[in-house]
Amino acid sequence: MSTKVLAALRTEGLVVAVRGVGTVVADRARPAAPAPPTRRERRPRAEPTDTSRDQVVRHALALADTEGLDAVSMRRLAAEHGLPTMALYRYVRGKDDLVRLMVDAAFAESPLPSTPPREVRAQLELAARQLWAIFGRHPWLAPAMSITRPEIAPHGMRYTEFVLAALAPLGLSVTEMMHVNLSLFAFVRGLAMGFETEAQAAQHTGLTSDEWMARQGELFGGVIGSGRFPMVARIAEIDDFDLSLDAVFEYGLPRLLAGLLHGTAPS
Structure with a gap:
């Protein structure tokens, strides 16, 4: 009879068997804590699965476009994707690798045509204009x-491949073709450096380039009026002189192409 009673009490959780002691009354005020998971049962904390390398690169691209490249950091990208900073290294190896992927993504937005124009100059101009854009x-x-x-x-x-292929029919050496390519790239890139300078200046001052020039009118007029710069004074007399980067690009590109192709033409 006592055996059946003890079994019933164990079923109700009123008593427990303790090795070396026997059956004792259970402490119901303090329920036993669940056993910790075994090593096999432990799982790492789940991380978001809706992030891809392309999303990280696109996010970085948008940040750089609006705030500049210095605003892009691994810490910030990780935080805005809800990831630990170290988890971001699953997608990119570091800041340098990220910038390389951003450069590639920017160029991927404007693929060159598979069927280019027939004329060499038209092909070079197309590449330069797309690069400028x-x-x-x-x-x-x-x-x-x-x-x-x-x-x-x-x-x-x-x-680079597009420009070299455009130059190939001219019979130039590989070195000459590469120098033409680099000269064209250097012109476009060098002038385009002004885009970031202008963006930073507008962000810091809150003024467009035209507004900034207007505010410099009195100071500029005083220097010009000194008579020390007669040629610059002639430019100042032109009311509609266009100092924009686009205007300089449009003036320089055709003349650069003419010079490059003239210098590479067979004698």
Whole structure:
């Protein structure tokens, strides 16, 4: 009979068996804590699964476009994606790798045509104009690129391939073709460096370039009126003189192409 009673009490949780002691009354005021998971049962904290490398790069691209490349950091990107900073390294190896992917993504937005114009000059002009447009959309891009340390960005390298293929019929050496390509790239990139400078100045001062020039009118007029700069004074007399980057690009590109192609023409 006592055995049946003890079994019933155990079923109700009123008594427990303690090794070396026997059956004792259970402490119902303090329920036993659940056993900790075994090593096999432990699982790492789940992380968001809706993030991809492309999303990280696109996010970084948008930040750089609006706030400049310095605003892009691994810590900030991770926080805005709800990830630990170290988790971001699953997608990119570091800031340098991220910038390389951003450069490639920027070029991927404007693929060159598979069927180019027939004339060499038209092909070079097309490449230069598309490059200028890319730099205009992404002011940080021109300063981020290098001539002597080029980025391994496949979409960017397609521009080099396009220009070299356009020059191939001229019978130039590979060195000459590459120098023409670099001269054209240097012109576009060098002028496009002004996009970031202008964006930073507008952000810091809150003034457009025209508004800034208007505020410098009195000071500029005083220097010009001194008579020390007669040629510059002639420019100041032109009311509608266009000092924009686009105006300089439009003036310089056709003359650069004419000079490059004239210098490479067979004698």
